[in-house]
Amino acid sequence: MALVDVLIPTMGRKTGLAVVLTGLLGQTFADFDVVVSDQTEDGAGYLESIEIETLTRALRRRGHRVALHRHLPRRGLAEQRQFLLDQSRAPFVHYLDDDVLLDPPTLGRMLGVMRAEGCGFVGCAAPSLAYLDDVRPHQQGIELWEGPVRPEPFAPDAIPWERHLVNNAANPLHLEQRFAPDGETVRYKVAWVGGANVLYDRAKLLDVGGFGFWDRLPPEHAGEEAVVQFLLIRRYGGCGILPAGTYHLGLPTNVPDRARNATELFGELMAERDGRPSVAAPPEVLPPAVAGRSADG
Numbered sequence: 001m002a003l004v005d006v007l008i009p010t011m012g013r014k015t016g017l018a019v020v021l022t023g024l025l026g027q028t029f030a031d032f033d034v035v036v037s038d039q040t041e042d043g044a045g046y047l048e049s050i051e052i053e054t055l056t057r058a059l060r061r062r063g064h065r066v067a068l069h070r071h072l073p074r075r076g077l078a079e080q081r082q083f084l085l086d087q088s089r090a091p092f093v094h095y096l097d098d099d100v101l102l103d104p105p106t107l108g109r110m111l112g113v114m115r116a117e118g119c120g121f122v123g124c125a126a127p128s129l130a131y132l133d134d135v136r137p138h139q140q141g142i143e144l145w146e147g148p149v150r151p152e153p154f155a156p157d158a159i160p161w162e163r164h165l166v167n168n169a170a171n172p173l174h175l176e177q178r179f180a181p182d183g184e185t186v187r188y189k190v191a192w193v194g195g196a197n198v199l200y201d202r203a204k205l206l207d208v209g210g211f212g213f214w215d216r217l218p219p220e221h222a223g224e225e226a227v228v229q230f231l232l233i234r235r236y237g238g239c240g241i242l243p244a245g246t247y248h249l250g251l252p253t254n255v256p257d258r259a260r261n262a263t264e265l266f267g268e269l270m271a272e273r274d275g276r277p278s279v280a281a282p283p284e285v286l287p288p289a290v291a292g293r294s295a296d297g
Contacts, residue, residue: 002065003091004032004111004199007084009077010098011039011254014046017098019249021055024096025062029108032094033065035087039074077255078214078224078262081195085210088202095225097196099249100126106245109185110199113241117149120204120232123193123240124172126248131169139165142175143189149237152189154230156267163191172244179242186242190233195225197246204236208273213265223261230266231273 006024010017017036024034040046047068056066071083085093092114094107106124114122143163166175166188180186208231211224232238 001089002031002033004029004094004107005088005090005092005202006032006034006094006096006107007081007088008034008036008096008098009039009080009084010036011074013098013251013254014049014051016249016251018051018055019101020096020098021052021059023100023102024064024107025055025058026104027102027107028104029111030062030064032107033067033090034059035067035069035084037069037071037080037084037087039071039080041072041074074219076214076217076219076221076224077195078211078217078221079219081224082211082214085202085205091202092199093202093205094199095195095197097126099251100196101247101249102197103243103245106197107199109243109245110241113185113187113239114199114201117187117237117239119149119201119238120208120236121193121198121200121229121238123190123198123229123238124244124246125167125193125240126196126246127167127170127172127244128248128250129170129173130250132173134169135174136169136171139168140171140175142166142179144179145187145189145239149187149239151235151237152233154234155270159230159266160189160191163189167193167240172242176242176244183243187239188242190229190238190240192226192229193238193240196248197244198225198229200232201236204232208232208235209269213262213269216265217262218260220255220258221260221262222255222258223263227262227266227269230263231269234270235273
């Protein structure tokens, strides 16, 4: 068993998946296996294409176990993430979406922070290089962790939504120039980190229920990673880090309909885990959409 299982949900992005697998092939940290779950409905030959087969063979040649699943019908991203979690056995699970490129040290850096802090998750935002010249000082109010990462008292009416702004556009790259110019790892406080590149302690993720709430949502939804991270922040703490070492490929979203957001379940899920009566989130405290995409402009 590897130390990390890399869990990749994919749908209709053969090129993106090939880029992701190439990025994994170049990681300096090597104790990981890979699980891919494909939901391309007309995807005959998708996982069997020469591009994906070649990269799969290259990863296996390096000693990584690679499992490829066709997982249909589509029931939404929360169910897709839960399916992947159910396939995992490693102490840490690394959710990596099919539209990001990783720098070689990224996975090792994330794991180093996770083991040092003992928190629930460590995330690297996925900035878009298309916004590299779009500097946004008004969105760069980063809150650094000065001491160890600790749980924070998140509640439906007490979530610091404004923290998500530091992960927008190319803000992580601009903040990296200020706070991590020599590549030294910097930890910062988050509301959530978009699900494109997040490392979880598997036992802690299971302790808060994972993505088992998927059946309470329609297939078209967003925010599934945000509500899970809210629960983990409350119980175990979580953080984002710089350098992010993660680049969004700019592919069109597979979730255009974001009318339903999993964050609406936070009060209900929190109450279930705390054993207290449910406290519904006042509608005004929920943002219009928790996109789950740090590259949103």
